[in-house]
Amino acid sequence: MNSHLSKIVTVEQALEAVSDGTHLMYGGFGGIGTPPSLIEGILQKRVQELTLTGNDAGYPDLGAGRLISHGRVKRLQTSHIGSNPEAGRQMMEGRLDVRFYSQGVLAEKIRAGGVGIAGILVDGDLGEGHGVGKQQVNIAGRTYWIEPAITADVGIIYARVADTFGNLIYDKGARNLNPLVAMAADITIAEVEEIVPAGDIDPERIVTPGIYVDYIVKSDGVKREWD
Amino acid sequence: MIARRAAREIRPGMAVNLGIGIPELVTDFVPNDWNVMFHSVNGILGIGPTPSKGHEHPYLSSAGGSPATLVPGASFFDSTIAYGMIRRGKLDVAMIGGLQVSRKGHLANWVVPGKRVYGIGGGAELALYAKRVIVLMSHVTEAGEPKIVKECTLPLTAKNCIDLIITEMAVMEVTEEGLLLTEVMYPYTLEEVIGNTGAPLYISEQLQTVD
Known part of the structure; x- marks a missing residue:
């Protein structure tokens, strides 16, 4: 691969896409699988009023929760805090606007965004009251409501191995x-433990095809303490 | 106590989801050779026993965040597949925590008014789509108020979803007619169970007292 086509960049270069008000989508569940070096980089960049979309609010000092505890987030779409x-x-003090979705619904809204489907x-x-005011559809005698797909400006994800x-x-x-998240973001940044030459990963084992990944950064790692 | 009783609802070869809290303790009471596949909404089928200190893997945990191991045959998948399995009816049993359960089997478990809002998480989908849904919870609140009630006053997670309620005091089935008391747990008495329950109880003709 030509060096000027390389997706491998520094955290600072990758995060040029993130600015005040960016809609940022993140991978991770309870902080596990949220890219630690990218979160640290966003904190250091001192951007404000982010909109976040992700499974949960992490912990105050782990995962995307760090952005919330540092007051960088204005809106949050999630399933659990x-x-x-x-x-x-x-949220109680009115400083953070939180929109809750059932966990599987949120994941499927993100997937829909990622595969170019308008909604689910x-x-x-499911979830009393959540469908109020939304467009309804009847299929085989059952009522469903339409939830629009979600896409985001920037997605930050974590993986073990990337090829170039x-x-x-x-x-x-x-x-x-x-x-x-890799599929649903306009710009996807993958933080990885290991980078190998293209061709080194058996194509049968690839989970996310590289077409979805715009930038690759090497992880500085994270220490997780078990309680 | 609750977890040990709950484990008796599991049969060899089942696929089971255990929610956060008391349900997480159930694994310790299920024999390894039963080949039960424990499902976790963070994308794991085949969660094994808790690892010994120093053998935790940083990226291997239950949905509640406790360190975990894998059993042979385990698999990893993304969150849409984790919930796809649930929606498709592949789970035999889901065990979840509860704040309130009504006599009709409605469940409330996501908002503590004025105190904490946790978010609905995956509770509603598990409660609606698992073949059998069992609530494991304390019989009363910290203030001593019944959690089993005629009508839930807290925001609902899902309606008509609960099949069985297991507390430290009793086991109750949710039936068409209402709540059927089948077991009273030692050292509690029938009178104590009735006195601490906020909904009418039908007493099973085969009522058991369990040690």
Whole structure:
């Protein structure tokens, strides 16, 4: 691959796409699989009023939760904030606008965005009140409501291995939303443990095809302490 | 106590999801050779016993964030597949925590008014689509108020979804007619169970007292 076509960049170069008000989508579940070096880079960049979309609010000092505890987030679309009391506090005080979705619905909205489908049909029995005011559809005697797909300006994801084209393999429970975010963001930045030449990963084992990945950065790693 | 009783609802070869809290303890009471596949919404089928100290993997945990291991035959997948399995009816049993359960089997487990908002998480999808849904919870709140009620006052997670309620005091089935008390747990008495329950209980003719 020509060097001027290389997707491998520094954290600072990759994060040129992130500025005040950016809609940022992140992979990770309870902080596991949220790219630590990119989160640190965004913190250092001191951008404000971000809109975040991701599974949960992480922990105050882990994952995307760090952006919330540092007051950089204005809106959050998520399924769960129970592990981040700071997110709950900011929501109660009206500083953080939180929109909750059922976890599988949120994941599927992101996937729809990633595969170019305009929306999904959600079971009318799911989540009392969530479908109020939304367009309804009847199929075989059951009621569904339409949830629009979600895309974002920038997606930040974590993987174990990337090749130089951006083909990705994930790491155990750190896969979660990462392959979906990779597809749904306009610009996708993958933070990885290891970068290998294109051709080194068996094509049968690739989870995310590199066409979805715009930038690759090498991870500085994260220490996770078990309670 | 609750977890040990709950494990008796699991049969060899089942696919089971365990929610955050008391349900997470159930794995310890299920024999390894039963080949039960524990499903976790963070994208794992085949969660094994808790690892010993120093053998944790940073990216291997339950949905609740506790360190985990894998059993032979385990697999990883993304979140849409984790929920696709649930929606498609592949889970035999889901065990979830509860804040309130009504006599009709409605479940509330995501908002503590004025205190904490956790977010609905994956509870609604598990409650609606698992073949059998079992609530594991304390019988009363910290303030001593019944959590089993005629009508839920907290925001609902899902309606008509609960099949069985297991607490430290009792086991109750949700039936068409209402709640059927089948077991009273030692050292509690029938009177204590009734007195701490906010909904009418039908007493099973085969009522058991369990040690």
